[in-house]
Amino acid sequence: MGDNISLGDRDGVRTPMQWSIDRNGGFSRADPASLVLPPIMDPQYGYLSVNVETQAGDPHSLLNWTRRMLTVRKQSKAFGRGTLKMLSPTNRRVLAYTREYTGPDGKHEIILCVANVSRSAQAVELDLSAYVGMVPVEMLGGNAFPPIGQLSFLLTLAPYGFYWFGLAAENQMPSWHVEPAQSLPDFTTLVLKKRMEELLEAPSRTTLEQGILPNWLQNRRWFAGKDAAIEKVNLAYGVRFGDAQHPVLLSEIEVTGGGQTSRYQLPFGFIAEDQVGTALPQQLALSRVRRGPQVGLITDAFSLENFIRAVLQGMQNSTVLPSDGGEIRFEPTAELAKLGLTAESDVRYLSAEQSNSSVVVGNSLVLKLIRKVASGVHPELEMSAYLTAAGFGNISPLLGAVVRRDAAGEDNLLMIAQGYLSNQGDAWEWTQNNLERALRDELADAMSEQEQHYNALGELKDFAAMLGQRLGEMHQVLAASSENPDFDPQITTQKDASATGKDVVAQIEHALKLLKQHQHELNPADKTLVSRLLEHKKAILSHVQELAKKTAGGLRIRVHGDLHLGQVLVIKGDAYLIDFEGEPARPLRERRGKHSPYKDVSGVLRSFDYAAAMTINVHNVDNTAHAQDARRRVGDRYLSEARQAFIHAYRLAAATLGHAWQDPDGEDAALALFGLEKAAYEVAYEAENRPGWLPVPLHGLYGLLSGLKPFSDLGGE
Structure with a gap:
């Protein structure tokens, strides 16, 4: 071979590069007969079937797969600079090793690589007891696997299949994981x-x-x-x-x-x-x-x-x-x-x-x-x-x-x-799965015509509208006159509105107190938001009382009481509401009380906010600037479209509810008031259970106050 292009055996690398389906595969506009070797015309591998232009438009093509692999590899220095430790699985058809690297900033990376080098499916048990409690996150899709325990870690691999795992902290535990029931070690x-x-x-x-x-x-x-x-x-x-x-x-x-x-x-x-x-x-x-x-x-x-x-x-x-x-x-x-x-x-x-x-x-x-x-x-x-x-x-x-x-x-x-309702899962998990799909489509920069027609964000928007419609229909049923006094609707009096205002004020005061206690754990931008909230506490509480006054005349009915996406089942694109026990921490008397229907509406809107935050903050295997921008675009678009579709559909379905607002802004005031109540509840919950998630309700609380003069100069949600 050498420099003699007339010798055979390497025609595959001497034929024109297959750029497109154009003449000579898009490589040259010359007469095909004048080329040293003609382009490959094979029906399976020829330029009419395999070319850069076609593969660039297919997110699942070998070209785009290779690009993704290179992108993932570049994100972790452990691949090129980390220490190598070979594992010794008993199944010799499986190759397994870890790469570990600690950067100058102290950031520690651990990568687990597992590959099936045989042409048949294999199972393997790995001794990963040195990494107990860590969560393997598959690096190509960002999906978390069950956490590593003391026992051997079991994996199954397709023929010639492989996994790249980033070993992450316990806070990335998959939401579907359920800890096995623990029995007593010794029985009496x-x-x-x-x-x-x-x-x-x-x-x-x-x-x-x-x-x-x-x-x-x-x-x-x-x-x-x-x-x-x-x-x-x-x-x-x-x-x-x-x-x-x-x-x-x-x-x-x-x-x-x-x-x-x-x-x-x-x-x-x-x-x-x-x-x-x-x-x-x-x-x-x-x-x-x-x-x-x-x-x-x-x-x-x-x-x-x-x-x-x-x-x-x-x-x-x-x-x-x-x-x-x-x-x-x-x-x-x-x-x-x-x-x-x-x-x-x-x-x-x-x-x-x-x-x-x-x-x-x-x-x-x-x-x-x-x-x-x-x-x-x-x-x-x-x-x-x-x-x-x-x-x-x-x-x-x-x-x-x-x-x-x-x-x-x-x-x-x-x-x-x-x-029993046979379902596709609850709306929280279903939404997270669709947001992951939307993010993958956004990062792939290529979607087929069919995928564009049935895109994930479109499905989420349609479901939000369906949920709004079903909630409005349920409120119509609960707002009908009833001989049962526990379900007969009432009109909010000024006394009722004042009592609600006092209750929300107390919850916001408690939330602000907790934010002050945890302020040192937040980043500088969020610390600024907390300082602003504390500085204008009197204005906030006065605003809440004004909102409460405007809700007089609104309808008070029985409501779900603890509605969020986790309390909704997805069944063939429709929304089914479950678990009507209300907030478990409250006594039965309060959970059976009558409330504004906007209490349920606000619960769903805040749940949309959490779903968007999960997309932006948690699915973070790819930490490039391009990926971060894509996550924010997907999260922001979902939040905007889901809110608008939900509220529009709800208002249509609940248009005939017997509200008798005494103030023309009563509906907007009720939506804002119960949104603030829900955000304050979330601040208290996160502060006591998941302090790392405090920024989500903090931004929600601030966003709901963005119309108030002291907060109009800073962005909220």
């Missing part, structure tokens, strides 16, 4: 002669209350008292339930800590050693037990499928059990019988470790066990029953409930059964 053995009721008698009761339950509760996600030491646990009552082969004790426990006593529902179930099937009953077990000749475990009965089926049968039969001076009633609706559920219906747990516990039966019913029990009518049951009876279709319909009536005649909701 209890001895029962025959009956489950013996758990309520000494010495078993003493062992449970003083030894087992205080430790067991600390590992439960639904237990809200982790911040205070448990001073006392008391078994409030126990009612036998189920059959002889699968005994259960329906029970509630009273937990005292930090000067407060709360009541939680914890049904006790027995499972014999030879009956243990799935891992969940073992993970939630409290103790070993010897019951006559049988040996087994005492566990949370909700983890037992037989218990779920027994509850369903109890509802179908309208069972009533005597209990502690009252009774436990299993109450079905007429819709339950239509489902045709039987003892053979499948049972599938959604998650046993949330604020409440839920399970799907027969792919048509969701049974939710209420963990934190409170006396009084529960808003989840009340709202579901009312909206179902009114024929509002965009909710999970009520199918039944289990209610305990205590000695004082007060109802306590224990379980609620609702229709």
Whole structure:
């Protein structure tokens, strides 16, 4: 070969560069016959099929893939300058190593590279115990994988597949990740002669209350008292339930800590050693037990499928059990019988470790066990029953409930059964996925005609409009005159408006106090915003009171009370509203109160703001200036379009609501007032739980005040 271009064997690198489908592949306008070698005419690899112009317009082409790979590699100096440590997986078909680099600024980069060098799919277990707690973030797509633990990290790879992971801090934990339930490391053995009721008698009761339950509760996600030491646990009552082969004790426990006593529902179930099937009953077990000749475990009965089926049968039969001076009633609706559920219906747990516990039966019913029990009518049951009876279709319909009536005649909701809605996920996760897709399209600088027609931001805008329409329709149902005084709408009086103003003022004062406490943790620009807010505190509080006065004459109805994108299910582009229990931290009386419908509207608008902030601040594997600008463009456009579409659709759907505003600016004042209330609530939540996220509600609060004179010179949201 050498310089002799007449020799063969390297025609692929001597033929004209294939730039386009034009003459000579766009390489030259000369007569094709005068070229040393003609362009490749192969139907698969010829210039009519493979050329730069075509590949540049295809975001999935080899050219654009290579560009992305080079861009990602340039962002991390660890690839070229970091130390190399080879890992030794037992599967020799997989190559794995880490690169680590610490820059002059002290920034530490860790990259994990894993490659399948075989032509068949492979699984590999990697010992990454040195990086426990870190989150592998896939560098090409920015998606977080489950966090690294003490056990081997399992990966599966396609033929010749590979991963580049950046090992990130725990704050990038994927939102879908659920920590496995933690069981007690060592079980105490209890001895029962025959009956489950013996758990309520000494010495078993003493062992449970003083030894087992205080430790067991600390590992439960639904237990809200982790911040205070448990001073006392008391078994409030126990009612036998189920059959002889699968005994259960329906029970509630009273937990005292930090000067407060709360009541939680914890049904006790027995499972014999030879009956243990799935891992969940073992993970939630409290103790070993010897019951006559049988040996087994005492566990949370909700983890037992037989218990779920027994509850369903109890509802179908309208069972009533005597209990502690009252009774436990299993109450079905007429819709339950239509489902045709039987003892053979499948049972599938959604998650046993949330604020409440839920399970799907027969792919048509969701049974939710209420963990934190409170006396009084529960808003989840009340709202579901009312909206179902009114024929509002965009909710999970009520199918039944289990209610305990205590000695004082007060109802306590224990379980609620609702229709199962097969869905594409909640609107928060769905929105995040679409924003990721929009960001990838923006960074690719190339979209096909079909992708332009069905682009992610367009879908988000359409869904925001649909959500606004459905919320307006629900408010129309709740605003209708009713013989039920708990649902009959009211008009906001000046006294009501003044009381609301005082409540919002108190929340904003608390938020400003927390911002001052955390001001030193913010960047200089955000510190300036906080200083401005504190400097003009009196003007802000006066503004809130003026807004509250203008809301007089507005309608007061029952509302969702805690509406955000996580409380909405996406089903074929439609929006379904769920979880009507209100803000869990508030007492039932407040959660059942009547409010302005703009309380729900403001909750959704603030949720849009959080979704945009997640796009701008979290999906940050690519830290180039170009990528940061793209994230901001996508986030800002989404926020603007979603807000406008949502508010426009809501106003159309709720146009006939019976507001009688005394001030012509009453509607805008209500929207601003409840937006400020929600932003203040978010400041308090982030300050107490996620201080790193304080800038999001801070900018939201400031943006809502941008029309006020002291803040008109600085940008808000």
